Structure formats: C-alpha cells, structure tokens
Amino acid sequence: MSAALLPKPQMRGLLAKRLRKHIVVAFVFAFGCAASYKFGVAEPRKRAYADFYKNYDAMKEFEAMRDAGVFESVQPKKK
Structure with missing residues (x-):
C-alpha cells in the first residue's frame, strides 16, 4: 500500500534536464x-606597468647597473 503513495521517478529526459x-x-x-x-x-x-614605464629612463638604469658592476663585458665609467 505504501508503494502507491510514492510518485514514480522521472526516467526519461533526466540527464537533459540536469545538464541544462x-x-x-x-x-x-x-x-x-x-x-x-x-x-x-x-x-x-597593466596600470602598474604603465605607471612604471611613464617615468622610466633606460639609459639612467643602464648606467647605474654599469657602475654597480653588474655587467661583465662593460667597464665601469671612469670618474
């Protein structure tokens, strides 16, 4: 008698319904x-890169690295 009270499970279209x-x-x-x-x-x-390169001077950076001895093939500038 309790089997008649339970609704039938949905078998057709269950996968399609759940996939949607x-x-x-x-x-x-x-x-x-x-x-x-x-x-x-x-x-x-992007904003950080734009702000960095807005005031970036490549030659000034190169000279600072050259004077610090970072490069092996470039001699430090004589003062």
Whole structure:
C-alpha cells in the first residue's frame, strides 16, 4: 500500500534536464571567474606597468647597473 503513495521517478529526459541547469551554472561561474581575474589581476597589472614605464629612463638604469658592476663585458665609467 505504501508503494502507491510514492510518485514514480522521472526516467526519461533526466540527464537533459540536469545538464541544462548545470551548463547555466558552469557558464555563470566561468564568466564570474574570468571577470574577477580581469578586474582583480590583469587591469591592476597593466596600470602598474604603465605607471612604471611613464617615468622610466633606460639609459639612467643602464648606467647605474654599469657602475654597480653588474655587467661583465662593460667597464665601469671612469670618474
């Protein structure tokens, strides 16, 4: 008698029904991760590089490294 009270389980289309939900959830999750990476990592990194190279003087940096003896093939500048 208790078997008649239980509803029949859904057998047809169960995979398709569950996949629709899971694909939407996966898409939203992936989009959220991509957006958080772009605005949390990539944009600040681009800004930091732009700020660094705004006032960067390559020759001044080279001369400082040369005077410090970093290069083996370049002699330090005589003072």
